[in-house]
Amino acid sequence: EPALLALASDRNWPLKFFSGDELKAQSVPNPSAVVAAEVGCPSVAEAAALSAAGSGAELRLEKQISRGQPGEGAVTTAIAAAPQPWAPQRGHLHLIGAGPGALNQLTPAAQQALASSSAWVGYGLYLDLLEPLRRADQVRFDGQLTKEKERCQQALELARQGVVVALISSGESGMYGMAGLALEQWLALASQEQPNFSVHPGISAFQMAAARLGAPLMHDLCTISLSDRLTPWELIEQRLKAAAQGDFVVALYNPRSRDRHWQLGRAVELLLEHRPANTPAAICRQLSRSDEALQIHPLAELPLEAVDMFSLVLIGNSTTRFEHGQMVTPRGYPGAELS
Amino acid sequence: EPALLALASDRNWPLKFFSGDELKAQSVPNPSAVVAAEVGCPSVAEAAALSAAGSGAELRLEKQISRGQPGEGAVTTAIAAAPQPWAPQRGHLHLIGAGPGALNQLTPAAQQALASSSAWVGYGLYLDLLEPLRRADQVRFDGQLTKEKERCQQALELARQGVVVALISSGESGMYGMAGLALEQWLALASQEQPNFSVHPGISAFQMAAARLGAPLMHDLCTISLSDRLTPWELIEQRLKAAAQGDFVVALYNPRSRDRHWQLGRAVELLLEHRPANTPAAICRQLSRSDEALQIHPLAELPLEAVDMFSLVLIGNSTTRFEHGQMVTPRGYPGAELS
Numbered sequence: 316e317p318a319l320l321a322l323a324s325d326r327n328w329p330l331k332f333f334s335g336d337e338l339k340a341q342s343v344p345n346p347s348a349v350v351a352a353e354v355g356c357p358s359v360a361e362a363a364a365l366s367a368a369g370s371g372a373e374l375r376l377e378k379q380i381s382r383g384q385p386g387e388g389a390v391t392t393a394i395a396a397a398p399q400p401w402a403p404q405r406g407h408l409h410l411i412g413a414g415p416g417a418l419n420q421l422t423p424a425a426q427q428a429l430a431s432s433s434a435w436v437g438y439g440l441y442l443d444l445l446e447p448l449r450r451a452d453q454v455r456f457d458g459q460l461t462k463e464k465e466r467c468q469q470a471l472e473l474a475r476q477g478v479v480v481a482l483i484s485s486g487e488s489g490m491y492g493m494a495g496l497a498l499e500q501w502l503a504l505a506s507q508e509q510p511n512f513s514v515h516p517g518i519s520a521f522q523m524a525a526a527r528l529g530a531p532l533m534h535d536l537c538t539i540s541l542s543d544r545l546t547p548w549e550l551i552e553q554r555l556k557a558a559a560q561g562d563f564v565v566a567l568y569n570p571r572s573r574d575r576h577w578q579l580g581r582a583v584e585l586l587l588e589h590r591p592a593n594t595p596a597a598i599c600r601q602l603s604r605s606d607e608a609l610q611i612h613p614l615a616e617l618p619l620e621a622v623d624m625f626s627l628v629l630i631g632n633s634t635t636r637f638e639h640g641q642m643v644t645p646r647g648y649p650g651a652e653l654s
Numbered sequence: 655e656p657a658l659l660a661l662a663s664d665r666n667w668p669l670k671f672f673s674g675d676e677l678k679a680q681s682v683p684n685p686s687a688v689v690a691a692e693v694g695c696p697s698v699a700e701a702a703a704l705s706a707a708g709s710g711a712e713l714r715l716e717k718q719i720s721r722g723q724p725g726e727g728a729v730t731t732a733i734a735a736a737p738q739p740w741a742p743q744r745g746h747l748h749l750i751g752a753g754p755g756a757l758n759q760l761t762p763a764a765q766q767a768l769a770s771s772s773a774w775v776g777y778g779l780y781l782d783l784l785e786p787l788r789r790a791d792q793v794r795f796d797g798q799l800t801k802e803k804e805r806c807q808q809a810l811e812l813a814r815q816g817v818v819v820a821l822i823s824s825g826e827s828g829m830y831g832m833a834g835l836a837l838e839q840w841l842a843l844a845s846q847e848q849p850n851f852s853v854h855p856g857i858s859a860f861q862m863a864a865a866r867l868g869a870p871l872m873h874d875l876c877t878i879s880l881s882d883r884l885t886p887w888e889l890i891e892q893r894l895k896a897a898a899q900g901d902f903v904v905a906l907y908n909p910r911s912r913d914r915h916w917q918l919g920r921a922v923e924l925l926l927e928h929r930p931a932n933t934p935a936a937i938c939r940q941l942s943r944s945d946e947a948l949q950i951h952p953l954a955e956l957p958l959e960a961v962d963m964f965s966l967v968l969i970g971n972s973t974t975r976f977e978h979g980q981m982v983t984p985r986g987y988p989g990a991e992l993s
Contacts, residue, residue, distance in 0.1 A: 419766065422857065424758040489864045495872030495985045502977055514869065516861035518761065525828045526853040533834030534885070535893050537876035537902060545985055546873070554874050554900040561896025562889070563876060638841050646834045646884055 329405045329477070331367045331507040338362035344377055360393040368397035399476060406474035406510035409481045410497055412488040412517035413437075413444040416604035420523065421445075425515040429481050436470040437483030445483065467497045474510035487519035491540055491568055520627040521566035524599040527609055529641030531597070531631055535563050541578045542569035548578070555582050559589035564635065564644055567628040571619065579619050579628070586630060587615060595637040596630045598622055611637055668744045668816070670706045670846040677701035684717055699732040707736035738815060745813035745849035748820045749836055751827040751856035752776075752783040755943035759862065760784075764854040768820050775809040776822030784822065806836045813849035826858035830879055830907055859966045860905035863938040866948055868980030870936070870970055874902055880917045881908035887917070894921050898928035903974065903983055906967040910958065918958050918967065925969060926954060934976040935969045937961055950976055 323330035338356040343365070346357035356362065360378045376394035383389065409428040414420040429435070429448055439457040442449075449455065458466035470482040484492035494514045501512050525532045537558050543551060558565050565586065571579045583596075592615035600608045600623070610621065614630060622628060635644040662669035677695040682704070685696035695701065699717045715733035722728065748767040753759040768774070768787055778796040781788075788794065797805035809821040823831035833853045840851050864871045876897050882890060897904050904925065910918045922935075931954035939947045939962070949960065953969060961967060974983040 417763070419763040420761050420855070422759050422761055424756070427758065487861065489861060489869060490871050490875070491985075492872075494865075495869035495982060498869040498980055498982050499984065502980065502982070506978065514865040516759070516857045516865045518855045518857070519861075522826065522828060522855035522858075526833075526855045530828060530834035530837040530853065532829050533831075535876065535878045536829070537874065537897075537900075539874045550901070554902065557896040557900025557902070558876075561876075561893040561900075563893065563896070639845065641837055641841065643834060643837050643841070645838065646830075 327404045329507070331363075333363055333366045337366055341365045344374065360391040361395075364393040364395035368395040369399060371398035372396060404477050406477045407432075407479045408470060408474040408497060408501065408510050408512050409479070410484070410488040410492070410494045410512075410514040411445075411481050412484050412486050412492050412515070412519075413441045414517045415486065415520050415523040415602040416444060416607075418445070418447060420518045420603060422515065422517065425517060428513065428515050432479045432481035434470075434473050434478050434480045435483060436466055436473070436480060438466070438485075441483050441485045444485075463493065463496055464500075467493060467500050471497065471500050471504070471510070475504070475508055477510075480510075487517040489514050489516055490519050490538065520568070520599070520602055521629065523602040524566070524597065524609075524627050524629050527599065527602065527607075528597050528611070528629065529643050531595070531629060531635060531642040531644050532564055533644045533646045534632060534634070535561070536566065537561075537563040538566045538568060539582075540568040541571070541575065541582060543575070543578070551578075552581070552585065555585045559586045562589065562632045564632045565630045567630070569624070570626055570628045571622040572624040576619075579617075579622055583614060583617055583619075583630075590614065590631075590633045592616075594631050594633065595635050595642045596628065597642060598626055598628055600626045602627065611642060666743045668846070670702075672702055672705045676705055680704045683713065699730040700734075703732040703734035707734040708738060710737035711735060743816045745816045746771075746818045747809060747813040747836060747840065747849050747851050748818070749823070749827040749831070749833045749851075749853040750820050751823050751825050751831050751854075751858075752780045753856045754825065754859050754862035754941040755783060755946075757784070757786060759857045759942060761854065761856065764856060767852065767854050771818045771820035773809075773812050773817050773819045774822060775805055775812070775819060777805070777824075780822050780824045783824075802832065802835055803839075806832060806839050810836065810839050810843070810849070814843070814847055816849075819849075826856040828853050828855055829858050829877065859907070859938070859941055860968065862941040863905070863936065863948075863966050863968050866938065866941065866946075867936050867950070867968065868982050870934070870968060870974060870981040870983050871903055872983045872985045873971060873973070874900070875905065876900075876902040877905045877907060878921075879907040880910070880914065880921060882914070882917070890917075891920070891924065894924045898925045901928065901971045903971045904969045906969070908963070909965055909967045910961040911963040915958075918961055922953060922956055922958075929953065929970075929972045931955075933970050933972065934974050934981045935967065936981060937965055937967055939965045941966065950981060 335355045341362035343358040343361040351357040361374060365372045372395045375396050378391050378393045381390050409432055411425050411429060434454045436456040438460055442455055470480045474480045482493055482497055486492060488494045501509055521538060539554050592613060594614040595611050596614040596617050598610045598621055631644055674695045680701035682697040682700040690696040700713060704711045711734045714735050717730050717732045720729050748771055750764050750768060773793045775795040777799055781794055809819045813819045821832055821836055825831060827833045840848055860877060878893050931952060933953040934950055935953040935956050937949045937960055970983055
């Protein structure tokens with residue numbers, strides 16, 4: 316197979332392999348008893364072409380044997396037409412986060428991946444953020460909120476057909492984004508159906524928040540999502556207790572929405588068991604967007620009702636202080652000194 | 655003061671204010687008993703000019719009163735020469751992380767800040783990573799490894815004099831980087847001496863690692879530095895226990911060096927008390943550099959000696975699996991399903 320592998324890699328063609336049983340299942344115009352005796356199934360080229368083109372395929376070119384110079388061997392080819400469109404290339408699924416909002420926070424690598432994609436799939440609001448980068452020749456597929464699985468399937472199906480696709484999340488695709496769901500669906504495909512798969516890291520909300528607030532993350536940190544849509548609340552509570560005991564700086568994602576109004580208050584209560592009431596806590600809304608708003612309060616007085624689904628809540632550890640408009644967590648602990 | 659504030663903001667000039675006591679301490683050529691009776695000190699313009707220019711200043715233009723049209727009021731000016739260079743602008747300290755390595759992971763905002771800076775201050779190895787972006791008119795100040803305080807002081811002093819300065823860390827300046835130390839030194843300055851201060855978020859090693867490994871971060875995560883140079887080991891151990899109990903995906907920074915060889919083993923031991931022996935654990939070396947190397951092992955068999963100071967160790971939570979070369983942490987927990 317080295318020649319086939321090299322050819323496929325060179326031309327960026329998908330290469331598929333089939334078992335004898337898969338080939339035997341195809342009915343072909345030119346079965347061969349000689350071939351059957353040799354390799355265990357009556358057709359290789361025609362059956363493989365039909366298998367590769369999938370259910371409903373039609374053979375368009377019956378098998379042709381091309382021979383080289385004496386001693387060089389031969390190649391048998393057949394061509395089948397697939398009922399589904401199939402680009403003569405291996406597709407690619409690029410996982411992209413739209414970042415916190417501003418386009419100047421998107422890495423050149425992510426911008427390059429967006430530029431190379433013929434199709435952009437995502438929830439409309441996130442696609443809107445990137446719209447200034449979209450060219451007229453790039454197709455936009457708007458999905459519905461909460462229908463993450465559908466969006467993944469659509470993107471993966473396009474990529475499986477040979478399209479270069481950008482699947483777009485808000486924030487960082489690799490953190491509470493689409494990368495995990497897309498990868499799980501990708502893993503469920505037969506390996507010969509898997510398009511190329513790349514995740515492009517991006518700036519997550521906690522980083523943008525930290526940059527705006529000063530330097531609150533200079534020590535160990537954790538991120539916790541308060542959404543109990545996919546995680547039992549007991550487990551979230553266990554994480555909050557651990558974060559409190561470990562004196563981590565804590566970034567709370569999905570801190571509060573219209574339907575989830577009490578979880579944030581409980582989280583604050585748990586953290587207050589292990590850190591001072593005046594620990595600085597920041598509500599960061601619409602980071603790096605035109606209506607960005609930051610508030611810093613003592614943890615015990617955090618105005619919960621000011622927090623909504625466009626907010627991130629960042630809570631200092633026991634050494635974090637608020638001074639001159641800045642939130643800062645010292646890098647060392649008392650007694651330890653940098654030279 | 656609105657006119658003074660507007661003028662300073664408009665021209666990007668630094669504006670300094672002084673108390674009567676500070677002004678009284680200056681000896682001036684033209685003290686005025688009238689002024690002393692009116693505002694409590696014998697000189698305003700001359701004393702303020704000398705105070706602003708700092709210790710060793712010399713008065714170059716004695717006080718001049720400029721009157722407008724009748725009814726418009728007057729302005730008194732004086733000019734002093736400072737012994738230290740002082741640019742006629744407010745300086746700026748930009749905190750930049752060089753990112754994981756590749757320049758295409760640096761946000762446009764960070765690149766813009768680098769481009770606007772006349773001076774680049776950092777440890778040589780990190781400056782080298784960004785060297786392809788440096789213009790001939792930008793001065794490079796190479797600092798020594800571990801001399802973080804010195805580098806901060808040098809950068810801040812330049813910015814205080816009116817220079818636009820980039821202070822460069824490896825990775826993300828806001829996470830285990832220079833932002834915190836620089837901000838603490840900035841806070842220690844009198845507010846009229848403080849240059850503008852901006853942190854530019856960047857891609858941290860754990861994000862680059864995650865992108866390369868698949869989707870290991872799809873659930874709550876924490877970062878822990880195993881360096882006990884500034885943090886007592888007992889506290890680090892408390893964090894590790896909390897991370898284990900909270901079932902966080904864990905990114906270990908500074909996991910091992912020549913002098914710190916046993917801490918990583920102890921960390922693995924603590925995590926294994928709460929998660930399966932076959933939990934995927936990745937050693938990520940020299941991420942996005944030319945000699946990048948990734949290894950994934952069951953946590954219980956992590957080859958500690960393969961970890962060095964150029965590595966990050968990323969350890970899955972109890973649901974993380976390794977499949978088809980990819981490390982993936984499901985977004986939901988068993989029983990919870992996305993639509």
